[in-house]
C-alpha cells in the first residue's frame with residue numbers, strides 16, 4: 046500500500062524531539078498508510094541486521110521512571126492504571142514535556158472508530174466469541190483501574206482516563222526492567238513476582254511500528270530497546286515489528302485491526318464443545334487438566350491435542366479417552382469417529398456464521414462514516430472464520 050513519506054509537521058516535530066531525547070533513528074521514517082494510521086517506512090535501502098532504532102532506557106516511560114514515581118501510587122494500583130494516570134496528567138498539563146509525542150498519537154475519535162471497546166453495543170454483539178470474551182475482560186479491567194485511581198486523582202475525567210488507558214494497551218512494549226538491579230525500590234513488585242501485566246514500557250518512536258505476524262523483533266536490554274531489520278528492505282517499503290503470536294480475534298479486540306495473512310491465527314472451539322459436556326465429563330476433564338482452550342487452526346494440525354482429548358471423551362468409552370491422554374494409545378483407530386463428531390458441530394456453526402454474515406451485511410452505514418470501517422472489519426473477520434471452518438470440515442473428511 047502506498048505510503049506518504051511526508052506525513053505532516055507534527056511528525057517532523059516529534060522526530061526532532063525524539064532524536065533530542067535519547068532515540069537513535071537509522072534509515073527509517075514515519076509515514077501515513079491508508080487503513081492503519083501511521084507506520085514506519087524504509088527511507089533508504091536497509092540490510093538485514095541493520096539497527097533501525099534504539100531508544101535509551103532513560104527515554105522509556107515505565108512505572109519506574111522518576112516522573113511516574115513522583116505520583117507515589119499505592120502498590121495495589123496496576124501498572125496499566127499507573128501509566129494511564131501519568132499520561133492523563135501529562136495530557137492535561139500545559140507544560141507537558143511529552144507534548145510533541147502526544148501530538149502524533151491517534152486521537153480519541155480515531156479510537157472511537159477503531160477500538161471495539163468504543164463500539165455501540167449492537168456492533169460489539171456481532172464480534173466473534175473470542176474477541177467478545179477479551180472485550181469483556183478489557184472493560185472489567187478498565188473499570189477496576191479507574192475506580193482504583195479516582196479517589197487519589199479526582200480531577201482525571203473518565204473519558205480522558207479511558208483514552209490514555211487505551212494508549213497504554215495499544216502502544217506499550219514488554220519491559221522487564223533489565224536496567225534495574227533485582228531488589229530496586231522502583232520495581233512495581235519483587236522481581237520474582239513480576240508478571241507480564243507489570244512489564245509495560247511506552248517507547249517513543251518505536252510505537253509508530255505497525256504489526257505483522259512476521260516482522261522485525263524488538264529487543265530489550267539494560268541500555269534500552271532496539272529494533273533490528275529482520276530482512277533486506279527496499280526504500281519505501283513498510284517496516285513492521287511483530288507484537289507477538291496473536292490471533293486475529295486478539296488483534297481485533299485489543300488493537301482494532303485484523304491481518305489478511307496471520308500465521309498465528311486460530312479459532313477457539315470452547316463455545317461449541319463445552320455445552321456438549323455432561324457434569325461428569327466436565328469433572329473428569331477438569332481433574333485431568335483438559336477442560337477448555339480447544340482450538341481449530343487454519344494450518345496443520347487442524348485440531349489441537351486438547352480438542353482431540355475432549356472429543357474422545359464425548360464420543361468413545363472413557364477408557365479410550367484415558368488411553369489417549371496417558372499416551373498409551375495415539376488414538377489413530379478412533380480418529381474417523383472423532384472427526385465425524387466435530388464435523389457435525391462445525392457444520393452447525395457454518396449455518397450460524399451465514400446468519401451472522403447476513404446480519405453484518407445488513408448494517409446500514411453511510412459511506413465514509415466510522416460505521417463503514419466497523420462493518421468492514423466485522424465482515425472480513427467473519428469471512429475468515431467461515432473459510433477456516435469450511436476448510437477444517439474438508440480436512441477432517443467432511
Ligand SMILES: C[S@@+](CC[C@H](N)C(=O)[O-])C[C@H]1O[C@@H](n2cnc3c(N)ncnc32)[C@H](O)[C@@H]1O
Pocket residue numbers: 080081082083084149150151159215216252253254255256257299300301302303304
Ligand atoms: C503501536 S500502534 C502503531 C502505530 C499506529 N498505526 C499509529 O497510527 O500511531 C498500534 C496501532 O496501530 C494500528 N495497526 C498496527 N498494525 C496494523 C496493521 N497491520 N494493520 C492495521 N492497523 C494496524 C492499530 O490501530 C493499532 O492499535
